[in-house]
Amino acid sequence: MKSFHCVHSLFSPRSSFDLHFDATSGDLRVFLILVTGQLEIVTLPAATAPNNWESAASVDIAIRNLGASHASDVRSVCFSSDSTALLSASAKSARLWNRSSQSCVRTLSCGYVLCSCFVPGDKHVILGTKEGKLELFELASGSLLQSEEAHGGAVWSLCLNPDKRGLVSGGADKAVKFWDFELLAQPGKTSRQLCLAESRCLLLDEDVLNVRLSPNGRLLSASLLDNTTKIFYTDTLKFFLSLYGHKLPVLCTDISSDSTLIVTGSADRNIKIWGLDFGDCHRSVFAHDDSVLDIQFVPQTHLFFSSGKDGTVKQWDADKFQLIQTLKGHLASVWAIAVSPCGGHVVSASHDGSLRLWHRTQEPLILEEEREAEREAEYDQSMVQGQAPVIPGETQTETGLAGRKTVETVHAAERLMEALEILREEQMEQEQREEERRLTAREPPAIPINPILQAHGNISAEKYVLEVLKKVKSSELDEALLVLPFSDVSTLLFSLGSLLDTRKDTELLIRASLFLLRIHFGQISSAQHLSSAVQKLKENTSNRVEEKRDVLGFNLAALRLLRHQLDERDEVRIFSAASDAVKEKLRKRKRKERALLTIT
Template sequence: MMVALGLHSNSIQVHMLDMETTSPGHTLLHSITAPSHRTDVRAVCFSGDDRAIASGSANSIKIWSRSSRNCLHTMESGHVLSLTFVPGDRHIVVGTKTGQVQLYEVGSGDLLQEAGAHSGAVWSVDVSPDRRGLVTGSADHDVKFWDFELISDPASQQRRLSLSHVRTLKMAEEVLCVCHSPNGRLLAVALLDSTVKIFFTDSLKFSLSLYGHKLPVLSMDITSDSTLLATCSSDKNIRIWGLDFGDCHKSLFAHDDSIMGVKFVPDTHLLFSCGKDRVVKFWDADSFDLIMTLEGHCGEVWCLAVSRDGNTVVTGSHDHSLRLWERTDEPLILSEEREKEGERC
């Protein structure tokens, strides 16, 4: 007799059971382990042209085709907490739980550079708007700035990309998230003390301090016009802030558990959020209305990313899966969505 098993590691095994002997046993016939993640998906991002998606877990990074949904490449890594494509989409930068900042070449899967950048977990990585470098935020209280540069590789006798540390901004608390304004003027830094500090990018002079969340801010994003900042927290609330004076436009009780990620749709004031309550929600940051609730994951949703064309959202979860949510041409009637939300409650 044969039996198929779906395992917690997100793999499938087929066993042959031997029930005719005095000591029953089994033989493993087949095992399907690729291409999915074996552990929680903790970080996701789209490539610059929206054609590829990168996802990271406790031991690997996977590159996926957006159109075919196939896994194109798998790279062994440290415990991934944050990642981003480098402009040009030929490289990817990863922040790990042990404080490493790793630079991979996407095509070959080679680890080009591994810098012991921080002494604590690298919770956030964000490419600067001028595309010349990036910034990392860590549990060691440091915000570090890195430039992209080309160096000579002695092994191949060719020039390759490298990261060069240029300056450090020291904070009084652990850094949980960093985010540039798209106009390159401001840098937002979320700290463990539940505050968000705003600095001028060029001089690193302090600009604003945003108070209001009762628990730490886990993720944040800024609109394409650099006017609004959205923050989400373990206190289950999303706050919408104005970046001109730092005033809170609205506090939304958004999820039934900690909110792990928030992202604006490019060139709009619409945003998506995800949380430990296993759902993804779609909001209007001008009217503060809940537009839609998306259900499908069977575990906490750790991360999300929105494509640059605004038509696709990808989410990563504790259930080891990624889900793609795509815009449809079907008209959306808010009154019907509110009725559905009321039925869920």
């Protein structure tokens, strides 16, 4: 057999690969996905020496998984003003995508980006970094025009002014800064270059996590680390309102296009809808199963999208306070979302490494059907997890199991299955010993004791099963028995019938027997070999219950006797105390009479 090794140089480390053999041409193709998100195809012709490998194609995967070309999580996304371009930014790079073709147009080398926005005109972008810098890039050339030390900490949020003449930034240095766009003349050139110039600064008491300007340019909102959102007048920077009610920091905010509503999303998993007139909370909604990471209104509507750490993107109605639809597809936290200015597209960036593009269809959305689909999904999930759904109006006292399947119940079931396996092995060895004794008419050699049984004091296998049952918590017994396969249930039923003869732990054994009979009634009733076990359980259970009833009745009678004796003793004490009081009164009366006689 001839073997050889081939070496092929890749542009970057690979993430995964697959092999494909073309039967018609005899060529062998290797498909490699690189960490940069590129798909590289290497072809080995059938009649070519192994060292003549060649790279047939190298393409970017950008059809539905746009964010795959980023080496780290995409933390910020934004649309251009005409909704034709899309910017995604991560720890080391920012990429410009064509929305219609979903191809990467430009790659920008930058710092760790936390927020971004397009400059009016869509020829420049501004990136806010974790190092506290504002980086201004020109998209045509991909060059960095300006890197401004804006904040003393991370730049958490950027927001364009409604008049398109500047922007606002909020950072971890407890400051909100206003920046103006300026065109400066370049030496030796007739054209001017765009740059940023700081105009005003608002200092606050806590770190600024998010800033937003109302579309009418009248108000400025800043969410702080103290779980509140402060509203200021934009022109004078005077305090206007304080929105408080969240239990954890507010991570994201947005203001509607008519400047009447503001929505806040917090790490406490709630979304609150406020009115900007008086700062009153219209409704608080439990939105996600984990922290709410981003919120954005659909332009010219009161509909908004939210994303969370639970990996979902949800659309809400701020007027009716109800969930419209849930967009599922991500497998991890959704860091950022962006709604296109036309309102027809939404892009979401997730921790799973993907960048998903959603578009609005022409199909009508019926909320009743969406709720029905959600209820069916919840029902299917509950059936998969083995939980019986609660039926309204059901007359039974119990509609399902009291507990849930946990790691402890699984471990308890595994220990019980191991004990039953030891019991089966011992029974098989005992049967073989009896068969050998019957055939040879002599005593066979002793059976070696199982090491586990020997460690527990040379107890029998049935007693070991009882010991394992006793170690299971009472609240976890039903779930542990529910996990057992039917073969182990059959063995356990025979064992429970024998253990009831020992008259120990009767309550535990009867409870386990009744639960197994109720859960596996159909299979047990159709299995002929279990009829003897069920009959023995019936007899032993009845006898043990009668014995317990007799003991309980005897104990109750004894307690009643003791109570009667105590009551009699208390009555005697009462009567003796009354008689003593009467005697004392008679003695006092006689003393007074004697005193009068002596005086007279």
